[in-house]
Amino acid sequence: MARLVVMGGGVSGHTAATFAKKWLGDEHEVVVVTPNSLWNWIPSNIWVGVGQMTKEDVVFPLAPVYEKAGIDYRQAKAVSIHPEGKTDSNTPYITIEYTGQGKEGQTEEITYDYLINATGPKLNFDATPGLGNGEGGIGEHTVSVCTADHAVHANLELQRIFEKAKKGEKQKILIGTGHGMCTCQGAAFEYIFNVEHEANKAGIRDMLDIQWVSNESFLGDFGIGGLHIKRGMYAASSKLFAESLFVERGINWTIGAHISKVEDKKAHYELLDGSTGEMEFDFAMLIPPFAGVGLKAYDKAGEDMTDKIFAPNGFLKVDADYTPKPYEEWKASDWPRTYQNPTYKNIFACGIAFAPPHLISKPMSSPNGTPINPTPPRTGMPSGIIGKAVAHSICDLIKEGENAHLHEASMAEMGAACVASAGKGLTDGTAAALTVYPVVPDFEKYPGIGRDLDYTFGEIGLAGHWIKHILHHMFLYKAKLKPGWTLIPE
Amino acid sequence: MGSVDHSIEKNVKAYEPSFEVMVPTPFVKFMRTCILWQIIRFIVINIKMIVVVQKSH
Ligand SMILES: Cc1cc2nc3c(=O)[nH]c(=O)nc-3n(C[C@H](O)[C@H](O)[C@H](O)COP(=O)(O)OP(=O)(O)OC[C@H]3O[C@@H](n4cnc5c(N)ncnc54)[C@H](O)[C@@H]3O)c2cc1C
Numbered sequence: 124m125a126r127l128v129v130m131g132g133g134v135s136g137h138t139a140a141t142f143a144k145k146w147l148g149d150e151h152e153v154v155v156v157t158p159n160s161l162w163n164w165i166p167s168n169i170w171v172g173v174g175q176m177t178k179e180d181v182v183f184p185l186a187p188v189y190e191k192a193g194i195d196y197r198q199a200k201a202v203s204i205h206p207e208g209k210t211d212s213n214t215p216y217i218t219i220e221y222t223g224q225g226k227e228g229q230t231e232e233i234t235y236d237y238l239i240n241a242t243g244p245k246l247n248f249d250a251t252p253g254l255g256n257g258e259g260g261i262g263e264h265t266v267s268v269c270t271a272d273h274a275v276h277a278n279l280e281l282q283r284i285f286e287k288a289k290k291g292e293k294q295k296i297l298i299g300t301g302h303g304m305c306t307c308q309g310a311a312f313e314y315i316f317n318v319e320h321e322a323n324k325a326g327i328r329d330m331l332d333i334q335w336v337s338n339e340s341f342l343g344d345f346g347i348g349g350l351h352i353k354r355g356m357y358a359a360s361s362k363l364f365a366e367s368l369f370v371e372r373g374i375n376w377t378i379g380a381h382i383s384k385v386e387d388k389k390a391h392y393e394l395l396d397g398s399t400g401e402m403e404f405d406f407a408m409l410i411p412p413f414a415g416v417g418l419k420a421y422d423k424a425g426e427d428m429t430d431k432i433f434a435p436n437g438f439l440k441v442d443a444d445y446t447p448k449p450y451e452e453w454k455a456s457d458w459p460r461t462y463q464n465p466t467y468k469n470i471f472a473c474g475i476a477f478a479p480p481h482l483i484s485k486p487m488s489s490p491n492g493t494p495i496n497p498t499p500p501r502t503g504m505p506s507g508i509i510g511k512a513v514a515h516s517i518c519d520l521i522k523e524g525e526n527a528h529l530h531e532a533s534m535a536e537m538g539a540a541c542v543a544s545a546g547k548g549l550t551d552g553t554a555a556a557l558t559v560y561p562v563v564p565d566f567e568k569y570p571g572i573g574r575d576l577d578y579t580f581g582e583i584g585l586a587g588h589w590i591k592h593i594l595h596h597m598f599l600y601k602a603k604l605k606p607g608w609t610l611i612p613e
Numbered sequence: 614m615g616s617v618d619h620s621i622e623k624n625v626k627a628y629e630p631s632f633e634v635m636v637p638t639p640f641v642k643f644m645r646t647c648i649l650w651q652i653i654r655f656i657v658i659n660i661k662m663i664v665v666v667q668k669s670h
Contacts, residue, residue, distance in 0.1 A: 366634040371642075373624045508669055537669035540662045553645055556658045558665040578665050584645040586655035590662075612666045 125151045125521045128217060128235040130201040130418075132157030132185060134165070134503050135474025135510035136241030137602055138613055143514040144194050145609065151521055153193075154233060158200040158222040160184055162602055163271045166503060167595045169310065171274035172408070173317045174282065175547045178271045181595075188603055198223030200416075201242065202230070204432070206467040207423035215469070237517045240439045240472040241510060244413035246270075247302075253385030254301045254409060264385050265301070265407040268314055277408055281318065284406045288322070288330035294405045297390060299336035301409030303381025303495035306346050308337055309502070311410050312365075313544045319372050320546025320553075328373075334402065335369065335376040336409075338495050340395060340487050342366050342376055346497035348484045350559045351572040352581045358572060364581065368545070368555075377402070379487070381495045382409060397490035413475065413498070415439070432466055438478035440464060441471070445478070450485050455535035455565035457481065462513050463529060469520075471513045474506035483563055503598075504539045505562055507613025508532050535563035538578055542591040545583065554587030 127147070129140040132155045144153040161182040170176040189196035199219040206215045216234040221227055246269050248255030248262060256262045266277035284294045298315040300308060315335055322328045335342075343349050343365030351358045369376055379395035390402045390409070415437020420429045434440055443459040457480040464470040472478075479499045488494045501509075512532035519527035538560030545553045558580055564573020601611040625631045637645075644650050 363635055366630070367636060370624050370631040370634050370636060376630070504666070504669070538665040539669075540665055550648065551646055556662070558662055560665055560668065578661075578668065580661060582654065582658070584654055585648070585651040586658055589651075589655055590658060612670065 125236040126154060126234065127151065127237045127239070127517055127521075128154045128156065128233055129239045129241055130156050130217065131241035131243055131474070131476065132159070132162065132196075133241065133243045133474065133506075135243075135476075135506040136239065137162060138507045138510035139239050139241060139473055139514040140194055141192055141604060142511050142609075143518055144192050146514070146518040147521065149193065152195060154195040154197065154235075155189060156197045156199050156201050156217070156219050156233065157185070158198065160186065160198055160223050161271070162188070164595060164599050164602070165269075166591075168268045168271055168274040169313045169317055169544055170547050171271060172266075172268040172277040172281070172314055173321045173547070174278045175317075175321070178275050181599075182271050183599065183603060192604055197221070197231075197233070199226075199231070201418060203419040203421060204238065204470070205421050206238075206432070206470060209423060209425070215467075236469060237520065238470045239513055239517070240418070240470065240476045241474050242416040242418065243475045245416045245437065246411045247414045248411040250304075250412045250414075251302045251382055251385060251409075254382070254411060261411075262385065264387055265409050267411065268310060268408060269307075269410065280406055281321075284331075285322070285325055285327060287405070288327040289325070291330070294331050295403055296331055296333045297336060297402055297404035297407040297409070298333070299380075299409060300338050300497075301382045301385070302412040303338045303393075303493055304498050305338055305410050305412045306498040306500045307410050307413070308339060308345050308497055309500065309541065309543055311335075311337065311408065312345075314408055315374060316368070316372065316543075316545035317547065319374060320548075324548075333374045334404075335374055336380050336382065336390070336392065336402065337376075337378055338380060338497055339378050340485070340496065342369065342378055344484050344497060346484055346500045347559065347562060348564055348573070350557070350574060350579055350581075351576065352579060353576050358576055361581075364555075364583075368583065379495055381489070381493050385409070393489055393491065393493055393495070395487055395489050395495050415476065432464055432470070434478035436478065439470070439472035439476055440466075441477045443478065443480035445480050448481075453481055455533075455561070455563055455567065458533050458535040458563050460531040460533045461516060461529040462509060462532075463516070468525075471517065473510040473513045475501045477501075477509075499563075501534070502539055502541060504541075504613060505532075505534050505537060508537055511613055533563075535561050535565055537561055542587050542594060544588065544591050547588065547592075550585070552588035552592075553583055553585055554591045555581055555583045556587035556590055557581035
């Protein structure tokens with residue numbers, strides 16, 4: 124009997140664990156180590172953050188689902204990886220610290236034959252003074268929608284702002300990224316348009332000054348170097364569409380911005396041209412930068428070898444080409460295909476936890492040397508597809524032996540379907556429905572724009588909103604492993 | 614107070630960034646929430662997305 128341990132039960136880890144268990148059956152063990160008791164459909168946090176959904180609408184308890192699936196669930200966080208075992212044993216193991224199941228604070232060692240790191244991002248609020256509280260949590264000046272609880276808090280603060288606006292007090296709203304190296308611009312993009320939509324519905328839009336701030340060098344970069352969409356007889360840049368939407372909704376933008384400090388009702392920033400400034404706000408939702416969750420790795424002798432298997436940003440090294448090279452020399456083939464760690468072949472990563480070889484957007488920095496560029500997003504669809512591919516590889520390795528063929532899922536060869544909500548409502552909602560193919564542009568195959576125009580498209584409308592709403596129910600259904608769940612694609 | 618006027622005139626200002634962008638005409642905006650047209654788009658977008666999803670697996 125082999126044991127697969129999955130660290131992280133989010134979008135990619137849950138996908139990997141549930142498929143692996145289905146394919147492995149009772150002959151082998153699947154263990155999931157994840158600190159939360161609830162699974163969260165993160166994209167719908169946007170609607171929690173504007174009061175259009177409750178926390179209960181976007182989460183469900185994991186324990187019954189894992190019990191039904193026959194998965195050994197540990198409500199705990201993984202702390203360290205010991206791929207060589209210890210002095211008196213060659214069996215690799217991880218250490219975990221319980222956060223629930225009545226064993227809070229207790230530590231344990233779990234041995235593994237195969238290990239998946241799907242721990243997602245550490246929300247690194249403390250990278251920006253004042254954005255964090257100095258202890259890894261969110262600070263007191265801004266809100267976030269990155270977790271369901273954050274989104275509940277964001278909505279409470281937003282309603283306070285709306286109340287003031289209703290009393291005739293002008294309010295300033297600032298939404299975007301809170302650091303020069305943030306990713307996840309899409310989430311902030313969705314939030315700003317949902318706030319604007321709700322303000323309109325509440326009849327207070329005129330009382331709000333809504334401002335976007337982000338580290339993108341052009342609006343519509345989204346950390347993927349933008350995209351092109353066919354419109355009429357033209358291939359038009361996402362910059363055109365993004366700017367158009369901002370003007371249509373009366374939202375001003377500041378781009379190429381690194382938020383250097385946040386204070387009470389004030390954000391300090393540096394721009395790509397080196398200039399600095401301040402923005403005042405009454406309400407701010409600024410996405411924090413992401414890092415790896417801080418797992419440690421130790422060799423057989425107990426010596427720290429974290430930097431051997433993790434990149435400096437804390438993400439797990441996989442089969443990517445990490446050779447530093449200038450933007451002009453980047454290739455689609457630099458991106459990983461199998462997500463296997465090159466040093467320890469029984470360790471894999473999926474979702475946000477794997478270390479990308481380089482940015483997707485062109486690197487930029489201010490004359491002062493401050494890097495100001497979006498880091499690569501790994502959205503839900505790639506995270507799910509990679510999780511499934513990794514699970515497939517491990518199941519084959521277990522069943523067919525170590526020469527089994529590994530499954531591939533390169534972000535330079537896969538597309539992503541994204542639906543960015545621009546306001547919720549069955550008849551008046553809108554969303555930008557986008558597909559991009561491939562996610563990482565391949566300038567050798569598609570010179571100039573890097574993507575296949577036949578499979579990269581986008582449009583704004585009510586249909587997109589219906590799709591977003593259907594996806595919410597579909598993915599929660601799938602994650603609960605209800606009948607037919609395997610038929611729903613990642 | 615009241616709902617903001619999203620008309621082109623209100624949000625575009627000469628020699629400001631808003632002046633350089635393409636703005637949707639009232640017809641385009643109407644079509645975005647026109648139920649009949651959006652039902653058609655819903656079918657089309659779903660087909661396109663399914664193709665991309667299939668190409669990616
Ligand atoms: C507000 C918001 C909106 C978004 N909207 C969209 C969208 O519309 N479409 C889209 O495609 N993507 C969207 N995304 C991105 C999407 O949520 C991510 O791509 C996806 O969640 C990444 O999956 P993951 O498994 O890598 O990480 P996660 O889903 O974050 O899962 C990581 C898991 O690991 C756990 N973990 C953390 N530390 C440890 C540890 N030490 N040990 C064990 N477990 C640990 C976490 O608790 C979590 O359960 C959005 C993201 C945000 C923040």
